[in-house]
Amino acid sequence: MNEIESKIIKILMDQDDSINYAEEKHLIDNRILDSFAIISLVSELEEEFDIRITAVEMVPENFNSVEAMAAMVQKLQG
């Protein structure tokens, strides 16, 4: 697990610490994260990683797992 993934897990744990985020690959498809959780998450990710997340990134594939979120963050960091 890289540093970005660890930071994302910490943010997620602050929202709800009952989920094993490292293992879960269907956070959106299984409705573990709903749209309200996503919008909180987006602002936390933007602040933590100094990135700008736009409507373009708002697809389930980018939020289904911690790896997917980390990949999105890396892409946006350029």
Add this chain to the structure above:
Amino acid sequence: MGYNTLPYLVLFLPLSLIIYQVSGRNNRKYVLLIFSWIYFFLCSKKLIIYLLLTSAGVWLDGLAMQKSGGRKHLKTALAVLGVGGLFGVLLYLKYTNFFIGIVNTVMAGRGAGAAIPLRHMLVPIGISFYTLEAAGYLLEVYWGRQEADPDFVRVALFLGFFPQTMEGPIARYQDTAHQLTGGKPVTEQQLFDGVTRILWGMFKKIVIADRLSLIVTELYRNYAAYNGIMIPAAAVTYTMQLYMEFSGVMDIVIGSAGIFGIALPENFRQPFFSQSASEFWRRWHISLGVWLKTYLFYPVTTSGMTKKWNRFAGKKFGKYITKIGTSFLALTPVWLFNGLWHGASWHYIFYGVYYLVLLMIEVILEPAKKSFYKKTGFKKNGRFWTVFRILRTWLIIFTGELFFRAESLRAGIAMFRSGFHHIGIQRLWDGTLLKMGLDQADWLVILAGIAVVFAADLLKEKNFDIKASLAKKSLPVRWAAFYGLIFAVLIFGAYGPGYQPVDLIYAGF
């Protein structure tokens, strides 16, 4: 030609299937498109011009955006032109008279004499549905999540595929477009599954919904004559009618498409097992909810304005207030749009605002709810609280549908208020309700039918796959189930003398 009518079921659909099947793989997409345009023409005659122009316009606009390359301003201008044009036409056709009405009311209030005359507008069938699909496609191309499609036939089929024309589901381009032009042959299995699904839909629509229609029409048309318990009765019967009708038509639509090997998105997922208003909207008219979330909710939540608020409020007020503010900023356009999309009338707007308020209450109460379960030690997922939340959600749904179905907002408010006068619960069984155009046998059929549908929903909720389980049964059992459905529809269907044909509710939106 509704999907529940004989001309569609025994003529149009079989004919399209036969010609589709006997055509070569490469020609099948043309067969589908021609039948789709014929269907549209049969429903809306010369208004097909709107669909044709929309298809051509969207196809060209998508390609132009793709060709604009790195010129961001040009691409944005083309997206605004396309999406603005689509909603401009929708606004003009569906909402002109609504706005004229508002202007006239304001003018009359100021003592102005002459009112602007209302216009006679002809609205093509399904415009509310294909407009959303078209706008979704253009936004996907604009955002670079979807390549502009050079194949005009595919774009035109995506917007006009005949089973979806009247009531959706509102599909995403990347989910259905390529299936529509794949030219897959019809297989025996697809045919069996599709026809079974159509029969299931017919059962819901003409056995249950069309019977309830008699009661619903009377209660809402002559609402001033009813009060007390008759008002909840009106809310519940209409909610049942709407669910059986809309989900039944979706079964026919998805079954029809399924025979061609095309998987359309599901629009319902056991909505009456929802435990909150927000969950209800994730299970009811799902494709509209997904569209609103993808193309309105997320763009607003990721917009500069919302982020400014997040930064400002985050420092000043903390997480909780920030979340309430963000939710309000994002949910307001979603629910106003949802209400207005259903029609140009104040009671639809009220319906949208009603859910906006309920969802905001959910957001506001969330920490209190968490702390309630923590402090009391009650198990949130225990049976009592689960049933309590489901019943509470039913109350929310029934109340919402009362206003949704009311003849006007004024009528809705009058009905709601009169529900608290002269309760008279005996009217449920003394004949007032039971003899309102239906006899005892009709009521038995309605109650048995609803019980069957809810039993099926309960099994699905418990992840029991009825289709797979039936497929494992022996051939006689499968055919018995199949014929059971056919006979249920033929024997118990509300058609013929004593019944009026009932138009599709959502086709009017």
